[in-house]
Amino acid sequence: MPDNVVRVCSQAEIAPDTVKAFEIGGRTLAAFNIGGKFYVTDDECTHASASLADGMLDGEVIECSLHFGAFHVPTGAVKAPPCSFALRTYKVLLRDGDVLVDLDRDAAGEPA
Numbered sequence: 575m576p577d578n579v580v581r582v583c584s585q586a587e588i589a590p591d592t593v594k595a596f597e598i599g600g601r602t603l604a605a606f607n608i609g610g611k612f613y614v615t616d617d618e619c620t621h622a623s624a625s626l627a628d629g630m631l632d633g634e635v636i637e638c639s640l641h642f643g644a645f646h647v648p649t650g651a652v653k654a655p656p657c658s659f660a661l662r663t664y665k666v667l668l669r670d671g672d673v674l675v676d677l678d679r680d681a682a683g684e685p686a
């Protein structure tokens with residue numbers, strides 16, 4: 575397993591079509607279960623300081639609760655202003671019922 579692969583949570587901790595924040599090695603990540611597929615991104619909105627896990631998940635789009643900017647979860651692409659910088663995504667791996675991420679690789683739009 576690559577050095578920078580870390581466990582985020584168990585798959586059962588994230589109900590379908592919800593998002594939760596987890597503290598992992600000094601950073602806060604948002605873990606999503608979208609229709610049974612798992613995605614992990616940075617939790618902090620790229621516009622200002624807001625937790626995306628407090629936002630509204632609508633299909634594959636997470637809307638920030640602070641100024642209602644939005645991102646496409648699988649790719650991190652901006653979907654609504656005032657956000658202008660893409661959200662960092664992470665490559666997800668599923669092992670033994672757990673959600674892991676490779677902190678050195680982005681998701682490239684691929685779920686796990």
Ligand code: FES
Pocket residue numbers: 619620621622623624638639640641642643644655656657
């Ligand atoms: S902090 Fe998220 S849209 Fe402003």
